[in-house]
Amino acid sequence: MSEFHWITLGLGAALVGAVWGFNAWQEWRFKKRAAAAFARSHPDVLLDTPKNMVRQGETGMRLEPTLEPAATVLGEPLAPVPEMVDLADSVALAVAILDPALDYVAEVHPGDLVDYAAVPSIEVGKRVRVLGLSDADEWEVIRPGHRYQEFRIGLQLVDRQGPVSEAQLVMFCEQVNAFADAQGGVATFPRREDKLRVAQQLDGFCAEVDMLIGLNVVSSRNPFALSRVVAMAEAAGLVLETDGVFHARSDSGKPLFTLADRHHRPLDALDDTPSVTLLLDVPRVAGGEQAFDRMADLAQQMALTLGGDLVDDDNRSLKPADLAAIRKQLVSIYAKMDDRGIPGGGVAALRLFA
Structure with a gap:
């Protein structure tokens, strides 16, 4: 070989070695960054959350309500949750957004800061929420x-x-991995x-307590004049x-029951x-026993006053x-929910029964 060929070969080998070294350094840097993220000394507001007992629920057949199938009614909008999670705040604030007992939580460690628009x-086919750690070291909904x-x-x-199905989990992981790769991260x-x-297991528990109770007031003769229905509903504190x-709502505006x-x-x-x-809607109502008493009283009064039958x-x-x-x-249902750490009408219940 000529001297020129030897020089060219040497330069090529040096270039290959430089590329390999740079890739190795990048891999080492990302691993170090991920390790540092897991080793942070401040409390992890999501993963350090005490786990409730919902993970030990037993599977069972979907409970068909005695009076009305819950699946026929659309869930109310999700309860609002705090948009900002300060690490100094209560752990409960973070659980309102992501809960390892209710969510499959992936972590993404990008190579650099990522703008909202790039997410x-x-x-x-299932609810997805994204939290970001801002440059002020505060977790928030992006x-x-x-x-x-x-x-x-x-x-x-x-x-x-x-x-959630295995196929949905696979799709989720693929999309999260693609996002991490696009940002030069892991x-x-x-x-x-x-x-x-x-x-x-969680779905089995939900099946045991998922019930929608319907009480029907049916005219035995002529249809009910709507003016009389409206008068009774408004007198009972319901709002059209x-x-x-x-809708009957609590003093804080939470739904109790409906008249339709x-x-x-x-x-x-x-x-x-x-x-x-x-x-x-049983699992979505806090204080459901009292709400049922109020609903049953109104149903009986309407049947008596309007001349209808309660069926x-x-x-x-x-x-x-x-x-x-x-x-x-x-x-019995509300006792089961309390024992599982998912009280009726609470944040977890509103998410699960939506």
Whole structure:
């Protein structure tokens, strides 16, 4: 070989060695960054959260409510949660957004600060929330105009459509990995097998307590004049809202039960109706026993005053003893929810039964 060939060969070898060295250095830097993230001395507001007992729920068949199937009613909007999570605040604030007992939480450690606009929308058929660690070292729900040094991305394990599937988890991981790769970073995940088992157990528990109670007041002769229905509803403290349904709410504005036309027509578009239905979405209501008492009292008063019959969905007459039996079942359901650390009407319940 000529001297020129030897020089060219040497330069090529040096270039290959430089590229290999740079890649090795990048890999070492990312691993060091990820390790440092896991070794932070400040409290981890998500992963250090005490676990409730919901993970030990037993699987079972989906409970068909005695009076009305819960799946026929759309869930209320999710309760608002704090947008900012300061590490000095209560752990409960972070759990309101992402809870390892309810979510499959991935961590993304980018190579550099990432702008909000660069975070992709992750769509897998289940609720996804993204928290970012700002340059002020505060966890928050990501928002426009902000940049973040780390991310926690949570996929909800269970809702009223059932548990997350393996295919959905795989899709979620693929999309999160693609985001991490695009930002020159790394992503870490819990074991999928463990979380799939948790999801099945959690869904089994939800099936045991998922119930929507409906009490129907049916005219035995002529349809009820809507003016009389409205007068009784308003006297009981219910408010007709934009959906054409009367809503009973707590002093703090939380939903208790509804009064609607039995055939799902907006009440404000009717002059009369042959029947109305009062509905209580059991797991989504705090203090459900008292809400049921109030609902049952109104249903009985309407049946008496309007000259109608109080019946279940199969048009079987409901007597005071039947209402007492339903209330007893309610007490048992709410006790189960409390024992699992998912009280009725709480943040976790509103997420799971949506």
